[in-house]
Structures are given as structure tokens and as C-alpha cells.
Amino acid sequence: MxxxxxxxxxxxxxxxxxxxxxxxxxxxxxxxxxxxxxxxxxxxxxxxxxxxxxxxxxxxxxxxxxxxxxxxxxxxxxxxxxxxxxxxxxxxxxxxxxxxxxxxxxxxxxxxxxxxSLAEQQALAYDRGSKTFEATPVDLTINDLAAELTESYQQSIGSSSVKEMLYARDLIDRHDRLTVAAELLFDDRPQRDFPSAYVRILKYDSDERGLGSQMTLLEDTRIEGPLPQQIMQAATKITQSIPARQQLTQSGLFNPVPMIPRDAWLEGLVNAVVHRSYNIAGDHIRFEIFPHRVEITSPGRFPGLVDTTEPLQISRYARNPRIARVCADMGITRELGEGIKRIFHEMKTQGLSAPIYRQNASSVTLTLKATDAVDPELLAELPRNARIILDVLRLQDRPLSTGQVAELVGIARPTAKRALEALRKAELVRWRGKSDRDPRASWHLL
The missing domain is CATH 3.30.950.30 (Schlafen, AAA domain)
Structure with a gap:
């Protein structure tokens, strides 16, 4: 109790x-x-x-x-x-x-x-067909599942048996039949029945894919197995493959950091695996790595009627609620409806362009660009200290006084003041205070 x-x-x-x-x-x-x-x-x-x-x-x-x-x-x-x-x-x-x-x-x-709203209700109704696919019964028994996976998860949620665990997460139907979700999550190789249920990681050495003999593909890796394992193995491979660049970090030093924030692309990868339409055969998840962007394509459209030009307005909706629940229990997802918002936040914190979503008749593609949110020409005109201060404000993600900025960047206060004024003139920061002597005065990133 x-x-x-x-x-x-x-x-x-x-x-x-x-x-x-x-x-x-x-x-x-x-x-x-x-x-x-x-x-x-x-x-x-x-x-x-x-x-x-x-x-x-x-x-x-x-x-x-x-x-x-x-x-x-x-x-x-x-x-x-x-x-x-x-x-x-x-x-x-x-x-x-x-x-x-x-x-x-x-x-x-x-x-x-x-x-x-009525429109949201209609959108929900449109998507119910694909949502129920994960609950479709499959011709497997509990003994066909990977024992090490089911027993580990069973113990983690405190069930007395594997069968009780499967019941608790609605992975067995009313007739004691395992479901698609159970196979995708706990079979050692669900690709036997769902050959398109895998993640393909492609790395290019150019920002264009190219065709035929001009194709710029460097690596092509296919990640199979149960969904939680796919996510972890794909994340490891992508971490090794994402290009890095020199950038100011929390340590106050310039160090190599991934061109796209890990939390942003990882959230995109998890969303693709957990929420894709597994009833669409013949297509798989593609994670494409280019020198200055990544593209994540997942089979299935956004639920119902969605405006992809306003992605932050898309309501949270789990196409595969059973899969989402198990992945949340495993700590893979948080399932708080913050997936898209978190991607935007991570890109903004690094000062990068906003994520772009596109959808066609059968898939959704998320593009994360390693381009600065500030106009490159404007950025080139700023003094070096001003660009570093911009990075500091993004990293701290909070208003800072002139003294705090100077201390974090490691420059004199007058130098920091001149650089901040350059940023204010460029309309990249705003100063808030009653006077120059106001101890509460601070600089805010726009």
C-alpha cells in the first residue's frame, strides 16, 4: 500500500x-x-x-x-x-x-x-489499425523466446514467472497466444518472421549519396536481434561513426565533440525503433551519417493528421504501446511525451539548426544538421571571443552576468563586455538590468 x-x-x-x-x-x-x-x-x-x-x-x-x-x-x-x-x-x-x-x-x-479535439479524435481513429498490429498473435510459445532476455526482464519488474510478466505487459492475449510485440522484444532473432525489423546504418564520405560508381557510401551495417538489443548495438556503432569537431566544452577547453549531440540522435533512433509501423513489410529503419548531417528514416507516418512543419505541436502517441512500455521499464525510453521536444532542446543547446521532419506516403524522416543556427556570414563577422561566449551561454543554458561570462571564458571583464555588446548588436543576446551597476543584471541568449 x-x-x-x-x-x-x-x-x-x-x-x-x-x-x-x-x-x-x-x-x-x-x-x-x-x-x-x-x-x-x-x-x-x-x-x-x-x-x-x-x-x-x-x-x-x-x-x-x-x-x-x-x-x-x-x-x-x-x-x-x-x-x-x-x-x-x-x-x-x-x-x-x-x-x-x-x-x-x-x-x-x-x-x-x-x-x-474532434480533429485529434479523428486522427486517433485513423491510426488504430496500425496500433493493434503489435497485439496480433504469433505462432510461438514461451519456450521459443530467449530465456536470458525474458528472465532478466521478469526479475526487473518483480513478476513471479515469465508467463506472469508477459500477462502483466499484455504480451499474451486472452487465448494464451504470444503477440508480435513479445516476439519483437524477446525472440533472439525476430527477423525470421519480420525480416524488415532491423536498423541499417549507412555512412557516407560526402554530403551527397551519389549514384552507381559515384556512390559515396563508406560503411553499411545491419543491426538485427530483439528491439532493445538493436537500439543498444546501433547506438554503439553510431557513436563510433559520427564525425567530431573541435568545440568549447563544459571543461572550458576546446575538445572533439560529435557533430550532432548524442542525446538528439539517440532520441531519434529510439523513437524510430519503438514507434515504427511494423506492419509495413519490405522496409527497414535507416540511420544515414553524412559529414554534416544525419538522417533517420522510419517506416510509417505520424499518427493521423499531422503538420510536420510544426513538429513541436505533435501530441505524444505510442503506435506500439506494449513495446513502448517494456522499453520504458528497461530505461531505454522515458515515455513522457518529450521525445521531439528533447531533440529540439539538444540541438538548440549546441547552437545547431532546428530538426527537420518530412513524411511521405509510407515513412517519416528526421534530419539533424551540423550547421549553426546563426547565419554563417554573421558568425564570421563576430570577434572570436563573441563566438566563444555564444557557446558558453548555450552550454550553461541560463542567464549569466558579465562577470560570470568573463570567468567562464577566461578573459578580462572589459573584453567580455565588448564581445557581449557585439552579440547584442547582432541581436543574438539581450541584456536585462536596471543600470550598469545593477548586481542582478544578466545576459540572455535569444
């Missing part, structure tokens, strides 16, 4: 007071079913067990039947604490879009059950 009281609410867990009206449970039930499923603990409030009144137990047990359309599938158990009842409602991921009796639709995003 203590674990339920202190556990943080997230993508798969929510708490509600025992005094909640049964009809008000429709929102979290629908939100979980429309996302990856989850657990709803009813009878906990403000860090205390307030319990579900006996007269309300039946109504809460029937809430999914009475207030959701189509009825959300749930499994309900009871925990007693000092005579008080707490209902644990386990919500299964839905195979269709669920709404309330009034037509409202909700989706679990992080720790929030967010109401969807």
Missing part, C-alpha cells in the same frame, strides 16, 4: 479518492484505454488511504460498463488497509477509440488525461 501512496503518477498510473463519483472515472479509464493501458488506484487521496465506501464499490466496479463507449476492458482487485477498501483497476489498451457517453474522448499523456 505504501508503494501506491508514494508512487509518482505517470503514463500508466493514476490515483483517485474513494469519494469520486463513478461517472467521473470515465475520463481516466478512457484515457488509459486510448493510450497504453494502465492502473487506476481508487481510494487514495493526499498521501492517505481514504478508502472506497461500501455503498460505492459496485458503482465503481461497473463504471467502465456504464460510462464508456465501447466499454473499456478492465480487471479489478481489492486491497484492504485498516478496514478501508482500495480498488485497483487495471485498464487494458483498447483496440478501438473509446469515448464517454457524451462523446468526449481522452488520451493519457504523461500524468495527464487530456481531452482531445
Amino acid at each position: 505504501k508503494d501506491l501512496l508514494v508512487r509518482a503518477e505517470d503514463q500508466w498510473f493514476d490515483r483517485k479518492s474513494g469519494r469520486i463519483a463513478a461517472k467521473d472515472l470515465a475520463r481516466p479509464l478512457i484515457a488509459f484505454a486510448n493510450a497504453e493501458g494502465g492502473i487506476l488506484a481508487v481510494g487514495l487521496s493526499n498521501g492517505q488511504v481514504d478508502g472506497v465506501p461500501t455503498k460505492s464499490v459496485n458503482a465503481i466496479r461497473q463504471a467502465a460498463i456504464d460510462f464508456t463507449i465501447p466499454p473499456v476492458r478492465t480487471q479489478i482487485s481489492t486491497i484492504e488497509d485498516d478496514g478501508k477498501q482500495v480498488l485497483i483497476i487495471r485498464v487494458e489498451p483498447g483496440d478501438t477509440v473509446h469515448t464517454s457517453k457524451s462523446g468526449d474522448c481522452f488520451l493519457r499523456i504523461g500524468d495527464e488525461s487530456r481531452k482531445l
